[in-house]
Amino acid sequence: MPADRSEALPTARRPHRLAGGQPGLLEPGASTDPYRLRLYRILRTDFPLGHDPGLGAWLLSRYEDVVLALTDPRFTSYPHDGAPRGPVPAPLGLCRGSLVCTPLPEAGTAPAATATPAVTAADPGPDPGPDPAVERAAYVLARRIAGRDRADLVGEFCRWLPAGAVAVGPGLSSPDPNAPPRPGGGADDCARQTGLRERALASFLANMLDDPDLLAAVAGGGAGAGMLLHRAWAETLRRDPPVQIVLRRTRTEVRVSGGTLPAGEAVACLIGAAGRDPARFAAPDRFDPLRADADPLFSGPAGCPAALLGRLEAEHGLRALLTAMPRIRWAEGFRPTSSGVLTRGPRTLLVRPS
Numbered sequence: 024m025p026a027d028r029s030e031a032l033p034t035a036r037r038p039h040r041l042a043g044g045q046p047g048l049l050e051p052g053a054s055t056d057p058y059r060l061r062l063y064r065i066l067r068t069d070f071p072l073g074h075d076p077g078l079g080a081w082l083l084s085r086y087e088d089v090v091l092a093l094t095d096p097r098f099t100s101y102p103h104d105g106a107p108r109g110p111v112p113a114p115l116g117l118c119r120g121s122l123v124c125t126p127l128p129e130a131g132t133a134p135a136a137t138a139t140p141a142v143t144a145a146d147p148g149p150d151p152g153p154d155p156a157v158e159r160a161a162y163v164l165a166r167r168i169a170g171r172d173r174a175d176l177v178g179e180f181c182r183w184l185p186a187g188a189v190a191v192g193p194g195l196s197s198p199d200p201n202a203p204p205r206p207g208g209g210a211d212d213c214a215r216q217t218g219l220r221e222r223a224l225a226s227f228l229a230n231m232l233d234d235p236d237l238l239a240a241v242a243g244g245g246a247g248a249g250m251l252l253h254r255a256w257a258e259t260l261r262r263d264p265p266v267q268i269v270l271r272r273t274r275t276e277v278r279v280s281g282g283t284l285p286a287g288e289a290v291a292c293l294i295g296a297a298g299r300d301p302a303r304f305a306a307p308d309r310f311d312p313l314r315a316d317a318d319p320l321f322s323g324p325a326g327c328p329a330a331l332l333g334r335l336e337a338e339h340g341l342r343a344l345l346t347a348m349p350r351i352r353w354a355e356g357f358r359p360t361s362s363g364v365l366t367r368g369p370r371t372l373l374v375r376p377s
Contacts, residue, residue, distance in 0.1 A: 045070045048268075048291070048364060049077035057267070057364050063296035072281030080270060080289035086304075088279040089297035090320065091272045101270040101289050106146045115269060115294070116260050116323025117219050119331045153188065157335040160187035161343035169347040170377055173354055176372035180344070181225045184336050185217035214328035219265045220336060222368025226263040227256055228344075229359040229369050230310045232352070237312070242345045245316055247302070253336045255312040259337075260298075260321045262310050267295040267367050294321065295367065346374040 046062045047053060057063050064083040066073070074081050083089050092098045093115065164183055168174040231238055237255070241248050268291040276283045284290060299307035304316055323330040344351055353359075354373035363370050 038345075043073075045073045045075075046079060048075050048082065048293075050134070053364050054361075055362055057295060058299070062069060063293060063299065066293065067296055067300060070281070070283070070376065072279055075291065077292055078268075078287040080291040081284055082291050083279060084296035084300075085280055086297040086300035086302060088281070089292045089294065091277070091279065092292050093269065095277070095318070097274050097277050098271040098290065101234075101272040115266075116321055116327075117223060117265065117329040118323040118327040119216060119329065153332055153335055154339075157184075157246060157332065158339045158343070159187040160184055161336070161339040162347070163187070165340075165343035165347035171376050174374055174376055176228055176344075176374055177225050177369060178371075180340070181221045181228065181372070184224065184340050185220040185332070188332060188336055192196055214332055219366065220333045221330060222265040222363075222366060223259065223333050224336055224340060225369045225372055226265065226367075227259040228341065228360065229361075230259055230263065231255060231341060232374070233310070233359070235352075238345065241341065242349065249338070251312060252341065253334070254317065256334050256337045257312060257317060257319065257322050258312045258314065260323075261304075261318060262298060262308070263361065263367065264294045264298060264321060265366055265368055267363070268292065268365055269294055348374075351376055 046060075046065050048057075048062070053060065053062055063084055066082060070082070071085050071088065083092055098255050099277065105254070109283055120240060168179050174180075231241070237251075240251060241255075244341050271292055273284050273286050273288050273290060273291045275286045298304070298321055303318070305314070322334075325331075352375055354375050357373040359369045359372055361367050
């Protein structure tokens with residue numbers, strides 16, 4: 024597997040420090056690259072528990088503390104005590120934690136909240152789920168850029184695939200790049216919030232295009248290709264999460280590795296730092312879909328519409344690109360970079376389709 028892209032970048036200046044030496048999470052320069060600035064590393068090592076006045080929250084950066092805050096009933100959602108609790112909390116990954124979200128069915132299954140109706144001549148049977156809709160949207164978009172000498176996958180693919188896939192029924196029309204994304208609202212609001220899925224898809228494609236051997240394994244198909252894609256998507260959410268910070272609130276005093284959190288306080292779980300904690304993950308900066316220490320926590324709730332659509336968009340999106348552009352590669356001289364400390368992802372992915 025290739026080394027982390029950040030290793031090839033020049034040394035960055037030190038992050039801005041608050042009183043007492045703690046790095047400021049929202050201070051100038053921090054949002055450019057908290058990894059390259061070693062901001063997350065400094066927080067994990069020297070300031071595992073500290074208060075950030077700019078964010079108005081206590082910071083947790085170690086994996087063990089972040090997992091505690093995300094799963095322990097002594098923590099709840101922020102700012103309202105209403106998000107579901109359980110072994111995998113909401114929001115996380117691509118999930119927004121909406122209380123009115125309706126789980127989407129996997130391909131070929133009926134919606135979980137209703138009984139499967141009897142099939143009649145006028146009834147096509149169980150909802151086929153979002154799978155065919157996402158696949159169709161991906162291939163339409165990929166074919167539109169296949170003949171270009173140069174294309175930006177963020178602006179011409181990642182932005183439009185989630186927008187075109189939000190209509191998950193069998194009657195999905197082809198995505199129109201000249202029309203704005205459909206507005207959210209109602210029970211499927213979580214699925215219609217496409218910005219995070221755009222960032223996650225862009226990070227996934229950047230990681231895959233950085234590894235020609237991995238691309239070749241996926242393009243070759245075979246029994247293991249689907250599982251490889253699934254693991255690569257989960258690894259992207261660990262290594263390059265689109266949401267870097269999840270806010271929680273303490274219900275009572277809670278002891279963490281760096282001290283004691285007061286009751287009733289906002290807590291910022293630094294997902295980007297926890298996902299690269301060397302105490303939990305070997306070679307944490309390396310993108311490795313085959314790693315033995317993979318963790319499903321960062322993928323979010325399995326039934327969340329956004330989580331399901333994000334995975335399908337990544338898997339069908341890459342397959343569509345490789346089918347339409349078997350020789351796709353980075354444009355000459357281009358290297359992908361990400362930005363952002365609240366939400367994060369590449370702004371541009373310049374490729375040569377042929």
